[in-house]
Amino acid sequence: MSDVVEKTLTALPSLLSLDSHPGSAKLSSTSKLGNLIRGITELTSKHEEEKLIQHELLAIKEQVSSPNTTMRQMKELMVRSIYCEMLGYEASFSYIHAIKLAQQGTVLEKRVGYLAVSLFLNESHELLLLLVNTVLKDLQSTNLIEVCMALTVVSQMFPKDMIPAILPLVEEKLNHPKEIIRRKAVLALYKFYLIAPNQVQHIHNKFRKALCDKDPGVMTASLHIYLQMIQENPDAYKDLTPSFVTILKQVVGGKLPMDFNYHTVPAPWLQIQLLRILALLGKNDQSTSEVMYEVLDESLRRAEMNHNITYAILYECVKCIYTIHPKSDLLEKAAKCIGNFVLSPKINLKYLGLKALTYVVQQDPKLALQHQMTIIECLDHPDLIIKRETLELLFRITNAQNVTVIVEKMLEFLCISEDDHTTIDLVGKVAELAEKYAPDNEWFIETMNTVFSLGGDMMQPDIPNSFLKLLSEGFDSVEEDRKLKLFAVNSYVPLLRGEPGKLPQRFLQVISWVLGEYSHLREDLEPAEVLSLLAKLLDMKNSSSETKSWVLMAMTKLCKGGTDASVTQEVSETYSSSLDTVLRQRAHELQYLSQDPELRARVLPRGANPETLEVDSSLSFLDRFVSEALAAGAAPYKPPHQRQEELDQSKALSLEPYGLSLPISMSSCSITDRQSPTLLSMSSGLSGDSADLSHKGGSSALKLDGVKRVWGREGYLAQREPVEEAAQVEVPSPIQSPGRQGEGDSLHSQTPTQTPTPEPEQEKQQLASSLFVGLASQSSVSLMGKSEPTPQRFRRKAKGQGPGSSFNASEQISSSLISPPSAVDNLLCNNLLDSNNASELAEQTSQLSQRLTTANGTCHTEAELTEPDTKGCNPALRRDNCVVAADPGPHDDPGRLTEVCLDSYLPAELSGLSHSEIAPLCANQSLNLSACHVQKEDSLILVVFIINSSESAIQQMLLQVDSEELEVSCLCDSPAGEMTSHSVAVGQYSLTVKRPAVHVEVVGTVSYQLPAGTSQSLQFSYKVPLTSFIRPFVVSTEEYGTMWLSFSHDTKQNLTLINDNQEPLTATLNALKKKLQLHVVEVIGMEGIVACRLLQDLPCLMHCRVNAGWLAVWLRSPVPDLPDCLIYHCQRALQSL
Amino acid sequence: ERKRHCSMRFMLLFSRQGKLRLQKWFTSMSDREKKKIIRDMTTMVLARQPRSCNFMQWKDLKIVYKRYASLYFCLGVESQENELLALEIIHRYVELLDKYFGNVCELDIIFNFEKAYFILDEFLMGGEVQETSKQIVNRSIEASDMLQEVRFTDMHAHTHKCT
Secondary structure, three states, X not given: OHHHHHHHHHHOHHHHHHOOOOOOOOHHHHOXXXXXXXXXXXXXXXXXXXXXXXXXXXXXXXXXXXXXXXXXHHHHHHHHXXXXXXXXXXXXXXXXXXXXXXXXXXXXXXXXXXXXXXHHOOOOOXXXXXXXXXXXXXXXXXXXXXXXXXXXXXXXXXXXXXXXXXXXXXXHHHXXXXXXXXXXXXXXXXXXXXHOHHHHHHHHHHHHXXXXXXXXXXXXXXHHHHHHHHHXXXXXXXXXXXXXXXXXXXXXXXXXXXXXXXXXXXXXXXXXXXXXXXXXXXXXXXXHHHHHHHHHHXXXXXXXXXXXXXXXXXXXXXXXXXXXXXXXXXXXXXXXXXXXXXXXXXHHHHHHXXXXXXXXOOOOHHHHHHOHHHHHHHHXXXXXXXXXXXXXXXXXXXXXXXXXXXXXXXHHHHHHOOOHHHHHHHXXXXXXXXXXXXXXXXXXXXXXXXXXXXXOOOOOOHHHHHHHHHHHHOOOOHHHHHHHHHHHHHHHHHHHHOOHHHOOHHHHHHHHHHHHHHHHHOOOOOHHHHHHHHHHXXXXXXOOHHHHHHHHHHHHHHOOOHHHHHHHHHHHHHHOOOOXXXXXXXXXXXXXXXXXXXXXXXXXXXXXXXXXXXXXXXXXXXXXXXXXXXXXXXXXXXXXXXXXXXXXXXXXXXXXXXXXXOOHHHHOOOOOOOOOHHHHHHHOOOOOOHHHHHHHHOOOOOOOOOOOOOEEOOEEOOOOOEOHHHHHOOOOOOOOOOOOOHHHHOOOOOOOOOXXXXXXXXXHHHHHHHHOOOOOOOXXXXXXXXXXXXXXXXXXXXXXXXXXXXXXXXXXXXXXXXXXXXXXXXXXXXXXXXXXXXXXXXXXXXXXXXXXXXXXXXXXXXXXXXXXXXXXXXXXXXXXXXXXXXXXXXXXXXXXXXXXXXXXXXXXXXXXXXXXXXXXXXXXOOEEEEEEEEEOOOOEEEEEEEEEOOOOOEEEEEEEEEOOOEEEEEOOOOOXXXXXXXXXXXXXXXXXXXXXXXXXXXXXXXXXXXXXXXXXXXXXXXXXXXXXXXXXXXXXXXXXXXXXXXXXXXXXXXXXXXXXXXXXXXXXXXXXXXXXXXXXXXXXXXXXXXXXEEOXXXXXXXXXXXXXXXXXXXXXXXXXXXXXXXXXXXXXXXXXX | XXXXXXXXXXXXXXXXXXXXXXXXXXXXOXXXXXXXXXXXXXXXXXXXXXXXXXXXXXXXXXXXXXXXXXXXXXEEEEOOOOHHHHHHHHHHHHHHHHHHHOOOOHHHHHHOHHHHHHHHHHHEEOOEEOOOOHHHHHHHHHHHHHHHHHHHOOOHHHHHHHO
């Protein structure tokens, strides 16, 4: 670009002398725009402004549509339109002209055209399709400025579906001789990566080229993409660590051209980007972290200047140091740095200091202690955002001793906060803390009452759900249980007697439910009174129909006939003719059940133990009805969103990208659109009228694995199973706490000063002592309270599970203290002797021999055999950590040895199965963790190996494993208790998918005590590819057809066909089958149907059809996200061939 | 599944009277959302007490703002973003405007707002910082501006050869 300027300048010396400052002339102030702007500033009322603008818009409208308007005039008109839109007046008539200007104008007019388009339209606007050709043309222009403009507009707003049309041209620009073009192309691809990652997957190696670009600007731009990619999969980019470190070293050392300096600081944006990347790469990875210690130290040292931007770098540096594998002297420096932030008189720095403190306080709670007085001051800061950040910090250091004070502070803030987002967030946090650390029943119920009143109807619905679940499940002591429920009832009755109209709907629903279930616990309370209180809620104007239905349910539980009859009679009569079908049903239930006490006792037993109530959400009891209706010629059901979509499609332009559109039979919106593809292919030769639906729908019943039939045609099916876990889990009894006013008497507090202080100071000291109590005594405060030694009052519930959903077994946190057998032979004997299953005897025998040889120390021969291809792998595992073998011997490759030997620790029942490579997870001076996963037919087992590599035994070891996307259940006793020196403990966990994601991750913590008594913990994470959870799903074509109709989540995409000697469809399907374990149900001509399930039983169906050289794939599943994840892995599988 | 976002969501410039002077949206947003954000930003920022910090929370976003003379610059970023860095982005933009206009004032931006947009597009792209060098941004803008001057004189054919 600079060349252009130079040439232009040499060509036009006279021009420069005329106007050296292009902007200073303010040319446009005499233009029509200038007049408009001046006109507006002279006005006094909004009304006048409106009149003037409407007048202006009319004039513009007239001119733009006149055929005599030149492009130059058009440019000026567009600027005026932009101005009117900025003032908030719509000028939609000019949108099409903006596109035209970008299309037809000369470079400068084009520039304004593109600007107007980017300001007027957004990505989904249909007019944008008209811009695609213009962009295509400009991308191919020989004029650099036109190419730049096209790249700029593409990175701002481009229809997602049209990306394939321009992608090759943008890619090509990565090789452009001008760095500015290369840089803009990289940023455009970055934008594509953000909005449609699948589209740019194939050019990942080109990103690497951009990273190595000789121009630092292009390299910097490529880091945006790398940051995203590394965030998603850090393991794939570990090899780049030394390169990033070298770049950072050069930047910090001032090796970049001066152009990159910002106020004499070298390339701060680049530095920060690199620090973020290093943090991601070094997280939970000691060997990678070691590579970066030196450069981090240098960054800290160099960034001394007193300028905002250096503070920004320091903050990022501190975060990085606390994220990667810890190094003590760096941590010390980082902590000092945080101190400088927190103590700074500049409020912006103080804020950032609090933020940093919040980030690190989990690892270093003492740091919070050091700054306690500053934290207290910030808690009373007039600026709400400072206050808010302080609460965030306190939230992370909450324990059973300071919970009352911290929750009180949070509730105080809630009362003054006006921002909904903050309210929702804080209310959730208070509820979480209350559930985790409540000192007693009264406090818990009262806190939750405040939560419900303040959180109102905005709060997350799982808060009331988990509260009700907690009440209904209860905990260990029956008496405690009763007291809690009674206290809830006692606190609700006066609320209803008062002004229930002021309470939020959600709270009223909770109250109704609790009174319905437990008001009988209060003996002096007549059911008739509760009924009339509830009936009052029905009459309130602002009660929602949802609340009313909760109230009616509660009344149904309470009514006994007799004196209550009149109230219930009246209510049920009123609502049995309601237009709301739910209310109507509830009213009928109330009516029938109140007249038949026997039936009521059976349907709604009082005081029943918590039971597994499963809702058959598939409504399978209606199958027959549906089949009959279909047989009678009814149209198949379409979910509302589908209907809307079709309606939109029939109105809107086709947004399918060029050449990629699906075959007509799939994408057009005929009435049969949502039918099974099998049906389509089978009936394609027939007349195609709706009559042939009948032979499909007739015999089929929905097949729903894993859904228990609970509701039969007669209603609820009686068989009930008690919750299995309820009896097993031992819950520590609630600790005896001094009660709500307990803040004052926390005697064992950490207050440093004992000298008399002035009154307000003393108050602060007191607050400090109650806030920071218990912090110093425990060496680590875990965010989730997992390694928290203080017993929890209530068992933590999985969020998002209402009283109606099934309870899962994975919640049980095993607290068993039996230590696992630690010697090899011991383990072997146990497992082999225990398994009496004769069917796999042969396999076991082979296992036995294998095991025995391993135990005899022959594993080193194996190590030698496989040595050549594994040289240098597993650098994280050091020789001195390798202590598992009886005789380590003189091996060349200690890393490999550890793995081979760990192999022998695989539980016997798993050893015959294929398992992933045993990968090191993390390590410190005493423990060394590795893991692998084993594929079984019906489950995936995660095996975690803990090696005590130190010379001394460790105590109270506890391994806990959890995951956001997965259900984790412990298979046998989780390893716990004591571990002797050089022993190995093995934990086994069964994993199933809860929520599909492209990559799923398990996180875990090992906490233990050293002989000296200091407790330590070690965190790790383990990635499992989603593909390991895929299993074939064997169904018949008919079953497939029925399921296809009932699944509501879908996605469509074109995949590449494999073209070897075979027929392409079969070849591609076979490849997918082999790679991903899919089940090919049937292949009919050019179509194939495939089914799989994700462990445990999340089905996904796939319909493939060959079209125009592509494999058009349509996936459907009842599980959101599953189709998208699967298509991703299909793509990957086909690419890797 | 995790949603990917660029670090910046929007930049707004408005006067002390709450009049919008420039709006830039880095992610796709509906007109309604935009209107709401503009309304909320002007009221929230203008209501800030003196000696408050330059950051605010709005929904799940961090708002970083700074006043330069009669104009407020307001940047909406992801909440885990580095606020100080965002503040420097604003500052560099002001410096770029100043370099281009020479002693920039609100009137320059009102009357030449399209230039202010062009400068922003050279500085930020796709919601990330593209070019931080004042010289380079200025040269790019001037190069494009020159084409205009060229077209007005009879040098049109010549520039075509040059480019």
